[in-house]
Amino acid sequence: MEDIAREKAQRAPSRAGSGAAKAAPARAPAARRAPAPAPIEEEDDSGDAVADPWSREARELESPRSPIDDPEVLLDDARSFLRELEGGDRIAFWGATLVVLSCFIPWKETAADGDFLGLISLGFISFLFAIATMVFVGLRARQVMTWVNPMLPWGAQMVCSVVTLVWSLVFLKLSSDTTLVPSPLGNSEMMNSSPSIGCFLGILGGVIAVLGGLMGLKRQQE
Incomplete structure (x- = not known):
């Protein structure tokens, strides 16, 4: 009996110790250290x-x-x-340029409606052919159409120049109406329709363009 009582007495403290060990709080995990900042590279x-x-x-x-x-x-x-641009090509180009610029000033003056610019009258046809003349001069000067006969762009240039000159002369004839009508200003009379300075500049530019084209033909033959 004494042995049994002694064993019970030894078991009781051991159980109490194990319970106390279980009741002890667990340790908190160790805090992690932040990584060291990367060194800043200085600009070179x-x-x-x-x-x-x-x-x-x-x-x-x-x-x-x-x-x-x-x-x-x-x-x-x-x-x-x-x-x-050289020689005749330069003359033809500037002649066509003069025709183009002349279309921005009056080509015709009428008693009823006043002045008409070349661009808003039949002078627009001369404007188009003058532009075409400049284009063909540029094609010949830059030698863009090397795969065709050199006389072909020159012929097209001459046709455009001649049409520009002829149509400017036709416009001069069409815009001339010598019928006298009362002037809107004062008691005088004036012609019903008359060509303006733009038409004469167009004719001058057409003549220059044709002469330049003929000089270009001479250079082509050389």
Whole structure:
């Protein structure tokens, strides 16, 4: 009996110790350390500066310049084209240019409606053929149509120049009406219709264009 009582007495403290061990709170996990910040690299001032993507130089390097995007390219092409013109081609080109410019001033004056610009009258036909003359001069000067006979663009240029001159003369005849009618200003009389300075400039430009074309033919034969 004494042995049994002794064993019970030994078991009781051991159970109490195990219960106390279970009741003890668990340790909190150790806090993690934040990673050390990466070292900041200093900018190398000795290297080349980064190009500004919005600068004009950067855009020129990225994409080729075109006349549509850069008007300076168009002006450079125009200057080089005018420098390439020689002799009769230059005369014909400037003669046709004179016809084109004359269409922006009055070609006819009427007593009822006043002045009429060449662009809003029958002088527009001379304007179109003068533009065609300039185009054919450019084709010949730049030698664009090398696969055709050189006389073909010259012939087209001459036809356009002659039509420009002839139609300007026809317009001069059509716009001349010597019938006297009362003037809208004052008590005087004036012609019903008369050609204006633009028509005469168109005739002059047509003559110059035809002469330039004939000089161009002489150069073609040489």
